[in-house]
Amino acid sequence: MILYHSLGLVAGIVLIIILTARYRIHAFFALLLASMLTGLIFGLPVTDILSTIKTGFGQIIGSLGLLIILGTTLGLMLEHTGSTSVLAAYVLRKTGTGRSPLALNIIGYVVGMPIFCDSGFIVLSGLNKAMAVRSGISMLTMASSLATGLYAVHCMMPPHPGIMAATGIIQADVGKVMLYGLLIALPASACGYAWSLYAGRKLPAPIVEAPDITIPSGRLPSVTMAILPIAVPILLIALRSFLALEKKTSSLAIQTLNILGIPEVAITIGIILTLLSLRNGQASNARKILVEGAEKAAGILVIIGGGGAFGAILAKAELGRHIAENPAITGMGILLPFLITAIIKTAQGSSTVAIITAASLIHPLLPALGLHTPEGNILSVLAMGAGSMMVSHTNDAYFWVISRFSGLEIKDMLRVYTTATxxxxxxxxAGVYLLSLLIG
Structure with missing residues (x-):
């Protein structure tokens, strides 16, 4: 029996990697086919496989769908209202042109909180080129500094889809994952910047001429209005989580904060704050952004649903119970979620697919790994977030976004950006491990 379960598991993972990395099949169909193949190898009846796939798909969409849609919409609104440009200009003023790589890394970290890393890099690529020309610093250093700042929070912080899906699958506390993820992403981003600065100087790349990216100042929100839609939701969610407000109903204020700190409510507040920054005549743009947000989220949701279906098949076969009998695996603790995610990420390229797949595999193993407590759930998700950073190379779409929008050679990208990841x-x-010593 254990042989069939091991074979089914390996076959499912290999099929996902081959279909997504080699044949460029959409991740949803890869996960769906892997679920069916794994179920057949496990010896499950076809009717059971189909019903389990539908149940797993529906459960994960039900728990995460609204949050993903709202989070995606918030990111798009910040992008289209010019809030990202305002934040970028503000950080640049504070750091100065001489510290342009550091400024871009900080900008990436801040802007990357609500915006996907690939979208964030595209939006900021004009600023990146302009700062490279103004400072005289290699485009390779500048692009990698910006890219690593965006990438750090993309992998470690909800509501980005990969780690958000893992949080839902593992049933970890969203607020604590968000806050701890932000803290751990900080040194990760700093290390990415430090390596970009060091390695980029040894491999100077040609500077691309900066385009004209001037935006009429009258259309841009203030710095306060640009940062509030990011800061307020994070603060509300963190307050609800760390103060355990749901257990304290003694006053109206506490009850109100409890409601406002629900992730879906908090992000909706962020969207409302972004709408308030719109100038006259931009109402039609807001309607277009809302449509675009729903459409973009749909593509993410089907991938997350596919991951939920795959996880449901593994749970149906009680895979965790069989693997838990191996003491070599159970003794790895939080290292196992990290390694599994890192292997899948490096093999097939997508951080989102890697962490969703890994979460489906890890969830039934949590008791055997000693990670079935609330703290253990949080550490598992964060360890998978760290694993989803390793290693971004030529099979990662984000790698090509950086290369194409910066005019960089692949060999230089591999030496600087890939090594940075x-x-x-x-x-x-390492940050997750230190955190485990404090809360584990």
Missing amino acids: LIMGITAM
């Missing part, structure tokens, strides 16, 4: 993943995992 390796260092970032190890740094993030």
Whole structure:
């Protein structure tokens, strides 16, 4: 029996990697086919496989769908209202042109909180080129500094889809994952910047001429209105989580904070704050952004649903109970979630697919790994977030976004940016380990 379960598990993972990395099949169909193949190898009846897939798909969409849609919409609204440009200009004023790589890394970290890393890099690529020309610093250093700042929070912080899905699958506390993820992403981002600065100087790349990216100042929100939609939701969610407000109903204020701190409510407040920053005549743009947000989220949701279906098949076969009999695996603790995610990420390229797949595998193993407590759930999710950073290379769409929008050679990208993601993943995992000593 254990042989069939091991074979089914390996076959499912290999099929996902081959279909997504080699044949560029959409991740949803890869996960769906892997679920069916794994179920057949497990010896489950076809009717059971189909019903389990539908149940797993529906459960994960039900728990995360609204949050993903709202989070995606918030990111798009910040992008289209010019809030990201305002934040970028503000950080640049504070750091100065001479510290342009550091400024871009900080900008990436801040802007990357609500915006996907690939979208964030595209939006900020004009600023990146302009700062490279103004400072005289290599485009390779500048692009990698910006990219690593965006990448750190993308992998470690909800509501980004990968770690948000893992949080839902593992049933970890969203607020604590968000706050701890932000803290761990900070040194990871800093290490990415430090390596970009060091390695980029040894491999100077040509500077691309900066385009004209001037935006009429009258259309841009103030710095306060640009940062509030990011800061307020994070603060509300963190307050609800760390103060355990749901257990304290003694006053109206506490009850109100409890409601406002629900992630879906908090992010909706962020969207409302973004709408308030719109100038006259931009109402039609807001309607277009809302449509775009729903459409973009749909593509993410089907991938997350596919991951939920795959996880349901593994749970149906009680895979965790069989694997838990191996003491070599159970003794690895939080290292196992990290390694599984890192292997899948490096093999097939997508951080989102890697962490969703890994979460489906890890969830039934939590008791055997000693991670079935609330703290253990949080540490498992963060360890998978760290693993999803390793290693971004030529099979990662984000790698090509950086290369194409910066005009960089692949060999230079591999030496600087790819190596930076390796260092970032190890740094993030070290942060998770230190956190485990404090809360584990």
